[in-house]
Amino acid sequence: MTKQFSSVWTREPHPPRQAGLSREQIVKAAQEILDAEGLEALSMRKLGAKLNAGATSLYWHVANKDELLELVYDEAWGAVRLPDPDETSWREVMTTFAYSLQDAMMRHPWMTSLIGRMAALGPNALRLTDRLRKAFKKAGFTGIDVDFGCAAIMSYVLGYTIPQVAWIKAAGGDYDLDSIVAAIERAGADYPELVAEYRDLHSHDPAAHRAMAFDFGLLCVLDGLESRLRKGAGS
Amino acid sequence: MTKQFSSVWTREPHPPRQAGLSREQIVKAAQEILDAEGLEALSMRKLGAKLNAGATSLYWHVANKDELLELVYDEAWGAVRLPDPDETSWREVMTTFAYSLQDAMMRHPWMTSLIGRMAALGPNALRLTDRLRKAFKKAGFTGIDVDFGCAAIMSYVLGYTIPQVAWIKAAGGDYDLDSIVAAIERAGADYPELVAEYRDLHSHDPAAHRAMAFDFGLLCVLDGLESRLRKGAGS
DNA sequence: GAGTGGACTCGAACGCTGTGCGAGACCCGC
DNA sequence: GCGGGTCTCGCACAGCGTTCGAGTCCACTC
Incomplete structure (x- = not known):
């Protein structure tokens, strides 16, 4: 200036x-x-x-650094999108939500370190869970199944993305595949089969592979939820 | 002394x-x-x-504190059980694995803070993924579906347990329900419905509720995997 | 205009952290 | 006895989160 x-x-x-x-x-x-x-x-x-x-x-x-982190943390939760369940099909709502949550975590990798450290009790996080619950109810879930459903999809998305982000960090922040594979090769001399498959796997576009793997598990969860919905248990 | x-x-x-x-x-x-x-x-x-x-x-x-943490981290992974797939049904292997992993994380809450920070590349972790992959192959998965399946179940268990542990920590380490509910009530004044349901939910045995919720999602994932197995795609 | 009181800033300091460095202690083979 | 490798550790450094108390500024009242 x-x-x-x-x-x-x-x-x-x-x-x-x-x-x-x-x-x-x-x-x-x-x-x-x-x-x-x-x-x-x-x-x-x-x-x-x-x-x-x-x-x-x-x-x-x-008040202190922890409180500051809570504030930023909740701010990040506020960026997660969840479409209006009145205008969209149930599965589409959940899919959009899942991808939006993954996206938020990818863009703010520090989130993954906080998820295991403090509970998400900020207003944005609460609003999101509230809307997620409403979406499940709208889809036909009742009683305690609403909770179970929320937990299931949330768990999958978090659990998929958290280690993913850790790997990216470990590889130097820019998802350098070679260094990941190299690390595995160095550490995994006892499991040649695993190493070979890893190398083969990651020789293609890693982003595409990540998207496919994420989608695969997401479909599993959604299918599982839907079959439970059709059985119409409702505790 | x-x-x-x-x-x-x-x-x-x-x-x-x-x-x-x-x-x-x-x-x-x-x-x-x-x-x-x-x-x-x-x-x-x-x-x-x-x-x-x-x-x-x-x-x-x-070498330094981080290396020390990697060593302890891998040691913890070594405690996760995965039954021999030759002697047990596929779903039972996965269920035992899932509960054992959750148990390890509950007993070593510091693990959850490390999962988002460093990749699990130690010998114990590699051995476990190797055995997990073998179990999936034994079940009939082929090609890239082996990876996808591993990722799916791993993701779910991690994603369910990590926030769970964070809540326990936030409540003072002993899963003090009252203080959790109180925190939600304090923070979530705008969502009375959500608060009420939470309170109702947690008035019963929390450990039992946790087990049921975990099981629900696990069954979703396993069912989803099994239906994909029957379709026998195999990329 | 003088004075008062709250809102806000900040330098100094405390006790803590991970870690590099170099001096030393110990033990073994010559 | 005497190097030399293995191992221990006190000192020191830079950095951390946070407390405290002094100080600055602004809006308000007499």
Whole structure:
């Protein structure tokens, strides 16, 4: 940023405190650091510096780092889409939801580290579960089966994506297939068959393979849910 | 610890170096700390103290803390059971595997924090995936469906258990239902319906509910897999 | 205009972390 | 006795989250 001729003497009334610090601003900056550099790179000092503020100033707006993480975490949950079940078929709603959730986790890899550490109890997360439950009810599930259904599809998507993201991280962040395969080869000398199949598997487009594998399991879950729906048990 | 009359002069030949430090010993002690106090409580200094050694002595046997965590992590994977597919039905093998994996994660809650952070490439983890693949082949899956099947069941179990463990942690480690419900009530004032259902849901035995929900999703996945097996596609 | 009180910022400091470094201790084969 | 490899560890460094208390600024009231 080029500086005009202006100094302490000629500046406008309120330049340093430009609207001050706000909670939303802090959360937004934190998310940017997290997305760009990962969970371990986020420190209060760095975050303060990014906002042209002292590290300890943040503690006026946020109780501590954990609370800050909860805020960013819930913000990320807010990006997950779940179509209106009144306008779309049940399976389509769930499919869109599943892909949207996976997408959010891929775009914010730090989420996967938080899922195992703190419960998602923020307003966005609650809104999402509420809407997910409504979608299941709309589809015809009743009683405790609503819970079970929500848990089933949620579990699958999380469980598929979390290790996936861990692998991407382990490979250096850019899904470098060669290094993954190399690591497996180095570690798995005792299982030549497994190594060979892995190598064969990943010689094709990895993104396409990932999408197919995700879809396969998703269809399994949805088929399983649908057959239970048709049996119409309802605890 | 009370000290006998003994000093530098009267001690026996090799008292301090009592068999020295070993990698296995370190990993074992680390696992004990992790199980008892959680991931964040593990520090190199504390681990050294537990072994009556200096913190930096550990670095002779282990490259750094991350490598140490990989070792303990893989050790935990080694505890997961997968029955011999020659002696048991396919679905039973998978069910036992699923419950054993869930059990391992429940007993070592720190695992859930590591799954999203590092890939499971240790010998125990590789052996397990190798055996899982063999079980799927034995069941009749072929080609790429073997991978897809492994991913599907693995994903479901991980995805179900990881948030579950996070909730237990959030509730203070002892699955204190009241505090979970209270937290939801506090956070979810906008979704009275959801809160009411949660409260109703958890008023019964939580462990039983957890088992039922887990089983429900597991059956969905297994049914979905089985129907695909019968169709006998095989990419 | 002077004064007061709340909102907000921030530098210094504390106790903690992982880890590099170099000095030392111990034991074995010469 | 004497290297030399194996192993231990105290010191130090940079960084962390967080507390505390002093200080700045703004809006308001006399």
